[in-house]
Amino acid sequence: MATDLAAKHLIALLAGREPEPAILDQSQWEQLVAYARRHSLAPFLFHRLKERRLAIPPVWEEPLRRNYLADNLPEALALMSALGYAAPRPFEPREDQKLSHHMPPLKGPQGLTVEMHWSIVNPRSPVRFTPADLTSLWLRAIPASIGETPAHVLAPTDLLLHLCLHASIHHRFDAAGLRNYVDIALTQQRYDNAIDWEQFIRHTQQWDITNGVYLALQLATQWTDFKCPPDVLPSLGAAPLDEETSSWLHQKILHGNTPALRSELAPLAAKTQWFERLAILRRAILLTPAQISSMYPVAANSWRVLGYYPVPLRDLWRRYRREVWQLVRRDKKFIGTARLEAQLRAYLGWE
Secondary structure: OHHHHHHHHHHHHHOOOOOOOOOOOHHHHHHHHHHHHHOOOHHHHHHHHHHOOOOOOHHHHHHHHHHHHHHHHHHHHHHHHHOOOEOOOOOOHHHHOOOOOEOOOEEOOOOOEEOOEOOOOOOOOOOOOOHHHHHHHHHHOEEEEEOOEEEEEOOHHHHHHHHHHHHHHHOOOOOOOOHHHHHHHHHHHHHHHHOOHHHHHHHHHHOOOHHHHHHHHHHHHHHOOOOOOOOHHHHHOOOOOOHHHHHHHHHHHHHOOOHHHHOOOHHHHHOOOHHHHHHHHHHHHOOOHHHHHHHOOOOOOOHHHHHHOOHHHHHHHHHHHHHHHHHHOOOHHHHHHHHHHHHHHHHOOOO
16 A cells, blocks of 8 residues: 555656655655655656645655755766866766865856856754754745846845855855855845845854855955945854954955965964874875865876875975975964964864
């Protein structure tokens, strides 16, 4: 009987009808997923369930979501390849998902570059972002047009939060400089009445990014015509940032940062214990095959990846030997700046 109900449920969803009965027990859900997988329809089942806003038991939501993403990424990549877009290195979408929130940039025949994202959060960042959060982003997405092509974009509240997250947590306030805060201001001007500030605060706290988002909004208020509602910054509950680190933050945004202080080796100068320094060096040097593949022109599943293991060490030495020498000599200016960068990273949750 469970099998019959599960089959009817699946067929109703495939046909775009409301399934009867609307609620399945555990055994029926097991049969439903088994049917969908047997007929290679698990990704489509997930799509239809989300489309109709039907509840999925937690035990099945993550496996179905993974089926959905794994099924669509290679298809999207194949479509881009057919249009003449190519990545600068070999890569496998499922492996890259463990390292980044986007594929390598795909360059097209006319010089246009497209960077396809599967999430807004880097999996290695200190953000408590769950698969359920990603699903919710898709459900809240709003229709848009790119030229004459229909598409979906982030809802205004999610877009504003992503801009703050991108500047503060992902880039640690390096890279785009003042443009980040102009983007925040323009987004508010475009969608002001549609921004749900209660949801914005709630997700900021759930994702544990209050300090970074607080700084991003504060800087946008100082440097642009962004108008932050008066109760938002106090409601975030961010920790205070000391004046010296705050001055360093302003300096590096306005005047740029050195490559060494943007690298993963930056916290070395702030550590006094040998085991802490060893842990930083180990993370920078002892890379996984997927990490090596993301940096060099070799596939992660190729035997050739073994020959690349000494290369990161060589490249680190070539790129940062001047800073290493400053560290060995205990150069006061360099060490002082590196410690401020390490303090900012700790404030943003990177330790």
